[in-house]
Amino acid sequence: xxxxxxxxxxxxxxxxxxxxxxxxxxxxxxxxxxxxxxxxxxxxxxxxxxxxxxxxxxxxxxxxxxxxxxxxxxxxxxxxxxxxxxxxxxxxxxxxxxxxxxxxxxxxxxxxxxxxxxxxxxxxxxxxxxxxxxxxxxxxxxxxxxxxxxxxxxxxxxxxxxxxxxxxxxxxxxxxxxxxxxxxxxxxxxxxxxxxxxxxxxxxxxxxxxxxxxxxxxxxxxxxxxxxxxxxxxxxxxxxxxxxxxxxxxxxxxxxxxxxxxxxxxxxxxxxxxxxxxxxxxxxxxxxxxxxxxxxxxxxxxxxxxxxxxxxxxxxxxxxxxxxxxxxxxxxxxxxxxxxxxxxxxxxxxxxxxxxxxx
Amino acid sequence: xxxxxxxxxxxxxxxxxxxxxxxxxxxxxxxxxxxxxxxxxxxxxxxxxxxxxxxxxxxxxxxxxxxxxxxxxxxxxxxxxxxxxxxxxxxxxxxxxxxxxxxxxxxxxxxxxxxxxxxxxxxxxxxxxxxxxxxxxxxxxxxxxxxxxxxxxxxxxxxxxxxxxxxxxxxxxxxxxxxxxxxxxxxxxxxxxxxxxxxxxxxxxxxxxxxxxxxxxxxxxxxxxxxxxxxxxxxxxxxxxxxxxxxxxxxxxxxxxxxxxxxxxxxxxxxxxxxxxxxxxxxxxxxxxxxxxxxxxxxxxxxxxxxxxxxxxxxxxxxxxxxxxxxxxxxxxxxxxxxxxxxxxxxxxxxxxxxxxxx
Numbered sequence: 001x002x003x004x005x006x007x008x009x010x011x012x013x014x015x016x017x018x019x020x021x022x023x024x025x026x027x028x029x030x031x032x033x034x035x036x037x038x039x040x041x042x043x044x045x046x047x048x049x050x051x052x053x054x055x056x057x058x059x060x061x062x063x064x065x066x067x068x069x070x071x072x073x074x075x076x077x078x079x080x081x082x083x084x085x086x087x088x089x090x091x092x093x094x095x096x097x098x099x100x101x102x103x104x105x106x107x108x109x110x111x112x113x114x115x116x117x118x119x120x121x122x123x124x125x126x127x128x129x130x131x132x133x134x135x136x137x138x139x140x141x142x143x144x145x146x147x148x149x150x151x152x153x154x155x156x157x158x159x160x161x162x163x164x165x166x167x168x169x170x171x172x173x174x175x176x177x178x179x180x181x182x183x184x185x186x187x188x189x190x191x192x193x194x195x196x197x198x199x200x201x202x203x204x205x206x207x208x209x210x211x212x213x214x215x216x217x218x219x220x221x222x223x224x225x226x227x228x229x230x231x232x233x234x235x236x237x238x239x240x241x242x243x244x245x246x247x248x249x250x251x252x253x254x255x256x257x258x259x260x261x262x263x264x265x266x267x268x269x270x271x272x273x274x275x276x277x278x279x280x281x282x283x284x285x286x287x288x289x290x291x292x293x294x295x296x297x298x299x300x301x302x303x304x305x306x307x308x309x310x311x312x313x314x315x316x317x318x319x320x321x322x323x324x325x326x327x328x329x330x331x332x333x334x335x336x337x338x339x340x341x342x343x344x345x346x347x348x349x350x351x352x353x354x355x356x357x358x359x
Numbered sequence: 360x361x362x363x364x365x366x367x368x369x370x371x372x373x374x375x376x377x378x379x380x381x382x383x384x385x386x387x388x389x390x391x392x393x394x395x396x397x398x399x400x401x402x403x404x405x406x407x408x409x410x411x412x413x414x415x416x417x418x419x420x421x422x423x424x425x426x427x428x429x430x431x432x433x434x435x436x437x438x439x440x441x442x443x444x445x446x447x448x449x450x451x452x453x454x455x456x457x458x459x460x461x462x463x464x465x466x467x468x469x470x471x472x473x474x475x476x477x478x479x480x481x482x483x484x485x486x487x488x489x490x491x492x493x494x495x496x497x498x499x500x501x502x503x504x505x506x507x508x509x510x511x512x513x514x515x516x517x518x519x520x521x522x523x524x525x526x527x528x529x530x531x532x533x534x535x536x537x538x539x540x541x542x543x544x545x546x547x548x549x550x551x552x553x554x555x556x557x558x559x560x561x562x563x564x565x566x567x568x569x570x571x572x573x574x575x576x577x578x579x580x581x582x583x584x585x586x587x588x589x590x591x592x593x594x595x596x597x598x599x600x601x602x603x604x605x606x607x608x609x610x611x612x613x614x615x616x617x618x619x620x621x622x623x624x625x626x627x628x629x630x631x632x633x634x635x636x637x638x639x640x641x642x643x644x645x646x647x648x649x650x651x652x653x654x655x656x657x658x659x660x661x662x663x664x665x666x667x668x669x670x671x672x673x674x675x676x677x678x679x680x681x682x683x684x685x686x687x688x689x690x691x692x693x694x695x696x697x698x699x700x701x702x703x704x705x706x707x708x709x710x711x712x713x714x715x716x717x718x
Binding site for chain 2: 247302
């Protein structure tokens with residue numbers, strides 16, 4: 001759903017950087033920050049994947065913050081993750097403040113493995129950190145033949161319906177199913193608009209539509225400069241879904257986020273996340289080839305419906321991002337000069353050779 | 360999320376009917392229609408529950424259509440439901456066109472039982488009929504200590520984002536978690552507005568907001584008389600979620616609904632639904648007393664946030680419906696005279712004594 005944050009009109013043109021070089025650079029930074037090499041490679045892979053998909057707000061722009069989280073102790077570069085209360089179908093992963101991509105990739109692996117054994121696999125992830133682009137994990141599960149559902153929960157940054165203050169999080173939902181040639185994957189925040197789009201409007205200064213955001217005092221605004229609190233998708237639906245995600249992840253795992261945040265406790269000021277992944281083995285219930293054929297049939301029928309003249313074409317969930325992935329894999333990732341400079345500043349401090357415009 | 364459909368301004372005042380009498384009447388109708396008494400009682404219980412909650416569009420107003428579905432053979436009053444591909448954690452229920460409440464109650468029981476064994480239980484329901492108010496089943500699961508997620512899929516009645524035609528369904532999502540004194544339960548359609556609200560506007564003739572609906576030709580309209588196709592919640596989010604629900608239920612179960620509907624096949628004109636229920640045993644992962652306490656803490660904090668002056672108070676998911684349930688359990692269910700007459704006409708045809716205004 002997210003669109004990439006574009007630079008302001010007068011900024012220098014973004015520098016395309018090859019995904020491989022960017023991944024190596026990010027991996028090296030996290031190795032220098034104390035992660036084991038395979039963990040650093042996983043975090044780099046997930047962040048750069050978001051850039052390749054065009055979801056730049058969840059991409060390498062997060063790197064300086066990740067390094068800061070490690071330095072202040074909120075993200076643990078050497079987590080001792082443990083499995084608790086495990087059964088053939090479910091498990092609680094004590095993530096020990098692991099980097100989100102490390103904990104979530106582990107959770108996805110376990111959920112998929114369990115789904116192959118008993119039809120469904122459930123991994124609840126307690127006390128991880130920024131899970132990055134949730135669709136990475138559901139898509140990975142779908143490539144292994146599982147339909148997957150993932151939720152993640154973070155501290156409050158969205159209005160609760162009926163409140164004029166931050167009360168819930170933009171907690172995302174991702175669902176993916178296997179398909180040929182590619183799975184279909186939905187990844188959406190529970191807010192009416194992504195923080196990325198709000199940031200983009202802030203840079204261009206263009207008025208935002210009514211219903212997107214409140215200012216810091218909780219008053220509705222269309223001025224991107226004063227917009228602070230994003231509103232939930234569909235009013236009570238978005239905030240209700242976000243509330244239930246906090247219950248299903250943080251409350252079941254015994255690591256509440258929102259209450260600590262609203263009460264302004266010491267814990268509430270720390271960066272913490274919880275999440276869950278459910279994997280369903282589609283082959284348990286029918287022929288995966290029939291599934292893929294029916295998915296293709298449905299996709300074709302929907303795309304052939306009469307099109308709204310205001311849109312170019314009818315798209316499946318994740319279809320636009322899939323095209324961006326193909327294009328950026330070929331042409332490089334257009335990193336704004338400011339982002340490149342920020343990454344190189346972190347690199348210089350940690351002794352990693354600067355990232356160059358490669359293409 | 361739904362609100363009750365209110366009668367037009369000049370219609371006679373609705374007649375309150377006691378829930379017990381209404382349940383007996385509905386049960387008797389379904390016994391006369393060929394259902395075994397326990398099945399008839401389940402359907403009656405679920406329909407009247409929706410009325411008690413104020414979700415009248417999913418209540419006894421559906422009875423004439425259910426009877427019609429039985430008479431034309433789309434709903435099977437004597438289903439031979441079978442379990443397929445069962446494991447400790449998951450099962451496919453071949454519902455044999457069972458009345459939705461019968462198949463869904465069965466699915467909920469099995470999912471909860473499996474969750475007690477292995478932490479999570481998954482029941483996929485193939486070839487059922489109208490599932491009625493989905494929240495009934497997740498709430499029942501939550502009363503047994505399970506967090507529950509349910510989806511159900513029906514034929515197309517909502518626009519797909521970017522299309523000017525019906526392409527997906529208003530497929531609902533329900534999520535419930537255990538709580539004290541009551542669980543918290545969300546039940547929402549993936550449309551921007553319920554069909555019930557649209558029907559209500561049609562009766563009063565008041566213009567509907569832009570963004571609610573299209574006319575039969577796919578053009579946006581604010582005239583309730585011409586509004587035919589409801590729009591998805593949050594544009595691509597609502598239609599994307601609905602699309603994924605069709606995949607997770609109908610496509611995994613091998614009983615596609617949308618494609619048959621769009622292609623106007625013979626099967627696509629039949630009333631069919633598919634659904635799934637996932638139950639998670641919260642006691643497997645932590646102390647349910649702590650869960651209930653943390654849920655109460657979160658609820659209290661959210662309800663105490665600064666309130667939007669345009670709303671009376673900040674409500675939790677399902678809170679308004681819970682109050683309606685208490686009030687209508689005490690004062691009776693206000694059935695519009697037209698609905699009462701319709702029910703009695705069916706009763707007369709099937710030899711069931713008329714339902715009287717009881718209160």
